[in-house]
Amino acid sequence: MTCILIFQSVHQVMKAEKALKERGVAVDLIPVPREISSDCGVAIQVPSEASDVALCFIEEGGLSCVGCYQRSNGGRFERKR
Amino acid sequence: MKEIDCRGKACPHPVLMTKHALEGLIEGEVILIVDNLAACENVERFAKSQGCPVTVEKMGSDFHLRLQKEKSGTGHETVSEKKDSGNIVVYLNSRFLGNGDEALGSILMRSFLKTLLELKTIPSRLILINSGVWLSSEGSDVLETLRALSEKGMEILSCGTCLDFYGLKEKVKVGMVTNMYTIAQTLLEAERVVKP
Numbered sequence: 001m002t003c004i005l006i007f008q009s010v011h012q013v014m015k016a017e018k019a020l021k022e023r024g025v026a027v028d029l030i031p032v033p034r035e036i037s038s039d040c041g042v043a044i045q046v047p048s049e050a051s052d053v054a055l056c057f058i059e060e061g062g063l064s065c066v067g068c069y070q071r072s073n074g075g076r077f078e079r080k081r
Numbered sequence: 082m083k084e085i086d087c088r089g090k091a092c093p094h095p096v097l098m099t100k101h102a103l104e105g106l107i108e109g110e111v112i113l114i115v116d117n118l119a120a121c122e123n124v125e126r127f128a129k130s131q132g133c134p135v136t137v138e139k140m141g142s143d144f145h146l147r148l149q150k151e152k153s154g155t156g157h158e159t160v161s162e163k164k165d166s167g168n169i170v171v172y173l174n175s176r177f178l179g180n181g182d183e184a185l186g187s188i189l190m191r192s193f194l195k196t197l198l199e200l201k202t203i204p205s206r207l208i209l210i211n212s213g214v215w216l217s218s219e220g221s222d223v224l225e226t227l228r229a230l231s232e233k234g235m236e237i238l239s240c241g242t243c244l245d246f247y248g249l250k251e252k253v254k255v256g257m258v259t260n261m262y263t264i265a266q267t268l269l270e271a272e273r274v275v276k277p
Contacts, residue, residue, distance in 0.1 A: 014184055031192040042192055 003051035003080070005044040005058070006036065006067035013042050019061040020044070025054050035077050036069055051080070082109070087124075088116040088143060092241060093262035095120040096127045099148070100262075103131060108152040115144050119241055123260050168205035170271035171197070173213040178277055190216070193277055194226045203233045204275065207256070208264055210240045212247070219252040227255045240264060 007013045013029065020027045028045040036043075046054045048070060058065050069077040085102055087095035095115050102111045115121050121137060121144040128135045128148045138145045177186025178193055194216075197204070207230070209217055216223050217239045231237055237256025244250045244258060268274055 010185065010188065014188065029188055029191050031196045042188055 001048040001073065002045050002071050003048050003054075004030070004033065004036065004069045004071060004077070005046065005051075005054065005065045006032065006069070007040055007043070008064070008066055010040050010042055012063050013040060013044060015061065016044055016058050016063050016065070019057055019063070020046070020054055023057050025050050025057065027054075033071075033077065036067070055081075082112060084112045084114065086114045087120065088114055090115075090120075092120060092123065093260040095124050096260060096262045099124050099127055103128070103133065103148065103150055106150050108150055111148045111150070113146045113148065115146070116142060118144070119258055120144075121146065122257070123263070126257075126259075126263070168271055169202065169273045169275060170206045170208060170267055171204045172208045172210070172268065172274050172276045173216065174210045174276070176212045176215040191223055191226070194223050194230070198226055198229055198233070203230065203235050205234070206236045206238060206267055206271075208238050208240075208259075208267060209243075209256075210264065211243050214239045214243045214247060214249055214253075217253055217255050218244070218247075218249040219254055221254070224254050231255055238263065238267070 005016070007016060017027055017029060025046060030043055030045045032041050032043045051068060051070075055065060055068065068080045070080050071077055083102060083106070085098055087098055090098070095113065099113055102113070113124055115124060124146055125135050125137060128146070132151075134149045136147045138147070173190075175186070176190065177183050178189035179186055207227075215221055217227060217237055227237055238259040239253055239256055241250070241258045241260055244253060250258075
């Protein structure tokens, strides 16, 4: 399962991607799924088990994630925070 | 039987010579001799697109391609079939999407290709030209997406000249290497060309 992290702007996404990559988190940039609305069209996808640590790193970097959604195998999204 | 020697000829000459040879022939066989694998594959693909069966034989460092041409315009049928198939060609002439900041352009490109994967309409071909060939080469962050699109039936064609220029010839990881002849023909025969 994967988690999708939503940010306020594409700049934040780019900074967060860099920060997570530097810390060895497997990240993927994806277009924000249609089911989730966001001001920014790009989101970061991480493996579910890495989502807590990813959120920590993001906060450490002074960035703020405005939404975290878990994608179930059936393709549905559940808001975690 | 006609024999055409394309050894030492740069791309796209072997394909053009094949085209002329087939046009000048009503029925029968032509043998083309080329000296490199890329030319061999390009000629083979072209001949097949024209409805001509091909057999390839490796002779030393050369390749001998035996092309069969059958009467009654089998070739034409293949071509027109292709035209009617409603083919959409996506043309990417850069590794970045749009003009402006490159980091943003790179993100938009990843996003675009991933979105293609989720849509119902899958383009029949993707043409990668100039820095676009980085997308299909080793180290690209869209390789998985391109592989998935390819599995769904989208043909990925990377410009050989461009791969050569960027030193990526040995590093193509998905799709085929092509030449300007195929690229130009694909663009002309496409029902729609999409250049995002």
